[in-house]
Amino acid sequence: MKPLMLGGRDRPVFALFTPAEGPRKRRSALICPPLGQEYVRAHRSLALLGRQLSRAGLDVMRFDYFGTGDSGGDGEEVTLDGCVGDARLAAAELAAMTGVDRVSFVGLRLGATIAGRAARESGVRVGTPSDGAVRSVRAGALVGWDPVEDGAAYADLIREEADAVRDGAAHWRGFPFSESLLDEIADVAAWVPPPSPRARSLAIASQCMRGPANFEVIACEPCWTEQGNSGHGAVPAPVIRRIVEWVAA
Amino acid sequence: MTGAWTERPVAFGPGGSLIGVLTSPSTPVTGDARSDQVTVVLVNAGIVHRIGPNRLYVSVARALADEGIHAFRFDLSGIGDSVVHWDPSVADLTAMTDRDIGAALDFLDSSDVPGRYVLAGLCSGADQAFRAARADARIVGVAMIDPDVHRTRGFRARQVARQLGRGRTWQKVLTLQHPWVRRAVGADEGAAEPRDGIVADSRDGLAADSASLGAGALGGSGSAGSESTSGYPEIIRVTTLPPRGEMERAFQRLVDRDVGLLCLFTGGLEERYNYRDQFLDAYPAVEFGDRLTLAYHAEADHTFSHPDARARTVAKIRDWVRSTSFRSAAARADDDQTVASATV
Numbered sequence: 001m002k003p004l005m006l007g008g009r010d011r012p013v014f015a016l017f018t019p020a021e022g023p024r025k026r027r028s029a030l031i032c033p034p035l036g037q038e039y040v041r042a043h044r045s046l047a048l049l050g051r052q053l054s055r056a057g058l059d060v061m062r063f064d065y066f067g068t069g070d071s072g073g074d075g076e077e078v079t080l081d082g083c084v085g086d087a088r089l090a091a092a093e094l095a096a097m098t099g100v101d102r103v104s105f106v107g108l109r110l111g112a113t114i115a116g117r118a119a120r121e122s123g124v125r126v127g128t129p130s131d132g133a134v135r136s137v138r139a140g141a142l143v144g145w146d147p148v149e150d151g152a153a154y155a156d157l158i159r160e161e162a163d164a165v166r167d168g169a170a171h172w173r174g175f176p177f178s179e180s181l182l183d184e185i186a187d188v189a190a191w192v193p194p195p196s197p198r199a200r201s202l203a204i205a206s207q208c209m210r211g212p213a214n215f216e217v218i219a220c221e222p223c224w225t226e227q228g229n230s231g232h233g234a235v236p237a238p239v240i241r242r243i244v245e246w247v248a249a
Numbered sequence: 250m251t252g253a254w255t256e257r258p259v260a261f262g263p264g265g266s267l268i269g270v271l272t273s274p275s276t277p278v279t280g281d282a283r284s285d286q287v288t289v290v291l292v293n294a295g296i297v298h299r300i301g302p303n304r305l306y307v308s309v310a311r312a313l314a315d316e317g318i319h320a321f322r323f324d325l326s327g328i329g330d331s332v333v334h335w336d337p338s339v340a341d342l343t344a345m346t347d348r349d350i351g352a353a354l355d356f357l358d359s360s361d362v363p364g365r366y367v368l369a370g371l372c373s374g375a376d377q378a379f380r381a382a383r384a385d386a387r388i389v390g391v392a393m394i395d396p397d398v399h400r401t402r403g404f405r406a407r408q409v410a411r412q413l414g415r416g417r418t419w420q421k422v423l424t425l426q427h428p429w430v431r432r433a434v435g436a437d438e439g440a441a442e443p444r445d446g447i448v449a450d451s452r453d454g455l456a457a458d459s460a461s462l463g464a465g466a467l468g469g470s471g472s473a474g475s476e477s478t479s480g481y482p483e484i485i486r487v488t489t490l491p492p493r494g495e496m497e498r499a500f501q502r503l504v505d506r507d508v509g510l511l512c513l514f515t516g517g518l519e520e521r522y523n524y525r526d527q528f529l530d531a532y533p534a535v536e537f538g539d540r541l542t543l544a545y546h547a548e549a550d551h552t553f554s555h556p557d558a559r560a561r562t563v564a565k566i567r568d569w570v571r572s573t574s575f576r577s578a579a580a581r582a583d584d585d586q587t588v589a590s591a592t593v
Contacts, residue, residue: 001330003258003268014258016268016330043298047330069300070258070270070307163555174303174554231297231552 006063006093012072013086015063017097018054027102027140028059029247030091032118034109035078036175038224039068041233042108045223049106049240056248058104061094063087065114075176076169080114080184087118091137104141104247109224112147113188142201143243144191146222151188158182202246204239218242254314261323262352268330269299269323269353271360272310277317286363287389287575289313290353291322292370292378294394294552298329302371302552305559309369312567319362325349325377343380350381358387365389367509367570372396372551382508383499389575390509392566395518395551399493399531407523493531500535509573510537513544513565515558517551542569 007013020028031046031053033039050060065083067073087105095101103122107115119139148154158177162170169176177185191203205215206222220236221227227234253275261267291306293299299322300307310320324331326345339345350368358364367390368378375393382388412418421427491499503510514522522528525545529537544565549558574580 001260001265001268001332003260003270003330005256005258012256014256014270016258037303040297040300040302043329044296047298051332069304070256072256075304164557166556171556174552174559176556231295231302 004093006089007066007072007086011066011086013063013066013089014070015061015090015093016050017094018050018060018062020057020059021055023057024059025057025248026100027104028061028094028098028100029053029104029106030087030094030115030118031060031062032083032087032105032107032111032115033062033064033069034111034224035065035068035083036177037173038109040174040231041226042224044232045235045240046108048235049243052240052244053247056244058248059094059098059100061090063090076167076178078178079181080110080117080188083110083114084117084121087114088121088137091118091122092135095135095137096133101135101137102140103137104143105139106143106145106243106247107147108145110148110185110188112144112191113151115142116144116147116191140200141247143247144201144203145239145243146206146224147191147203148185148188149190152186154188155182155186158185202243204242206236206239216242254311256310259356261356262331262349263334263336266326266332266334267323267349267352269321269356270310271357271362272314272320272322273362274314274317274319277319277362285574285576286318287365287367287570288357288362289318289320289367289369289392289570290350290357291320292350292368292374292381293325293328294371294374296328299324303554303559305371305553305563308559308563309566312563313570316567316571318570321353321357321362323349323353346377347381347384350377351385354385354387365575367392367575369511369566370394379499382503386506388508390511390570390573391503392511392513392569394513394562395515395522396512397490398522398528399490399496400521401527401530403530404523404527408520411519411523497532497534500532500537504535504537504540507576508540509542509569509575510540511542511544511566511569511573513546513562515549515551515553516545516547517549542573 002017002019004015004017005012006015031050033046034042046062050062053060063086064071065078065086067075067078067082091103091105094103105115105119107113119142122137122139158172159170159182162172164171166176169178170182203215205217207217207219218236218239220238221234223233223236223239225233255273255275257271257273259269259271261269289310291299291301291309294302301309301322306322310322313320326349327333331349333345339348354366357366364387366388368381368388369392370376370378371394375396378391379393379396382391418427422430425431490496500510512528514525514528525543528543546558546562549555549562553559553562
């Protein structure tokens with residue numbers, strides 16, 4: 001494992017690179033986390049997913065959006081557009097580190113939205129601060145895991161359940177959501193796979209969700225809600241196993 | 250970076266298996282003043298990874314860096330991004346935790362930061378920080394948030410009073426469903442009450458995760474202990490709060506060593522702690538003197554979900570570190586003497 005700070009002084013983005021174990025495939029994987037408390041709950045599952053993908057022969061990058069996790073910035077500074085930019089930067093850095101430009105995107109909840117947008121923009125060239133090069137990546141595959149299907153309802157829920165509003169940000173379950181971020185979330189529509197015919201896509205829904213007909217529904221507890229009073233979510237092994245098998249195939 | 254600090258992610262410890270982030274002030278203290286300085290090390294709260302519940306540890310680290318103080322947050326083995334690395338010296342999860350905290354201090358000793366440490370942690374992190382301080386002389390301060398402490402008569406009196414004030418309690422009493430009634434009539438004879446001080450270890454279930462995902466899910470290396478069906482050691486166990494006398498002796502030894510103590514309790518664990526001075530009543534034999542700062546944030550929940558509660562706690566920890574002398578009693582006496590002479 002190699003922890004990194006991407007993005008330079010103005011927008012530091014924490015990333016964790018896990019190299020492939022065993023026979024190395026000619027593509028890598030980028031994992032896009034959810035936002036807010038859902039990320040804290042799901043962190044363990046995403047860490048295990050990353051390790052399992054590396055064991056399946058993929059170089060893996062996990063990262064925190066600016067304003068989240070170990071990245072610079074405060075929660076009030078998070079925007080979906082900014083998250084998509086961070087995902088593209090992380091994908092470009094991953095390509096620079098591995099020399100492989102084909103990247104599979106895996107996203108959970110709003111991370112699925114972000115992964116989808118980053119994958120659609122994957123042909124756009126991005127500068128990577130580590131070596132100064134400008135490069136683009138090719139979206140190899142896209143996985144949406146319990147994606148947010150109705151952004152307007154999700155934004156309404158955050159506003160309604162907010163514990164407090166400070167400086168214009170709704171604090172929901174311990175994390176701030178600015179008005180501009182909530183407006184972006186409200187525009188999130190049903191998750192769609194990338195338009196590129198060459199890019200494969202997989203949509204997975206935990207049983208608790210109303211999985212659309214084109215989703216694979218896997219019966220398990222969602223990893224992004226609290227399990228008991230542990231402060232953490234369940235680890236849905238069947239979902240992780242399925243994603244690893246599908247991405248590595 | 251976006252503030253007056255820099256943040257450096259690192260892999261350290263056995264085989265580089267532990268992941269942490271060092272937050273350093275842009276203008277660290279130098280020269281003679283540096284000998285008074287400490288580095289704060291944040292220990293995982295339960296199984297929440299190193300950013301802490303609701304990103305509390307990130308906020309604490311940055312608030313300290315604003316005051317010129319280095320802070321290091323990291324994941325213990327099997328939590329967050331740190332993988333389990335078994336070696337022959339590790340008999341169980343407690344030993345692994347002690348080894349990991351020692352590895353964090355060893356890493357910091359080799360870094361350009363003050364080599365005297367204040368450990369801080371929430372919940373299980375508080376208990377682990379306390380245990381580490383007992384064994385490692387490099388630790389000169391401990392900030393414990395919602396540590397497990399013994400119950401007292403005052404605790405039980407308040408607990409009963411609160412239960413009597415609830416309509417649900419009376420409903421259960423009248424329908425003979427309440428445990429008091431069931432015990433009185435012998436219906437629960439033989440059923441053990443939960444024992445005070447029994448706490449599940451924060452990483453229970455690691456082996457279960459490993460088994461359900463298949464061998465190697467945790468990315469562990471090496472081996473020790475009994476093997477589970479997944480090929481990894483079974484590490485599920487339960488830890489207990491040490492007996493009251495042992496806790497008193499441990500606290501007294503820390504005070505005698507001039508270790509600074511901050512004990513901050515929230516109103517979020519009413520079933521464990523329900524009034525400000527419960528800590529003092531639990532350990533009456535300890536002469537804390539000026540080494541203890543006790544705080545009770547009754548309005549806060551256990552993980553500081555509300556932004557105001559979080560901000561108040563961050564400020565409390567920052568101010569305590571900033572205002573506490575972590576020097577020895579002799580050095581502090583010299584300081585007092587110097588001040589007195591200057592005054593005269």
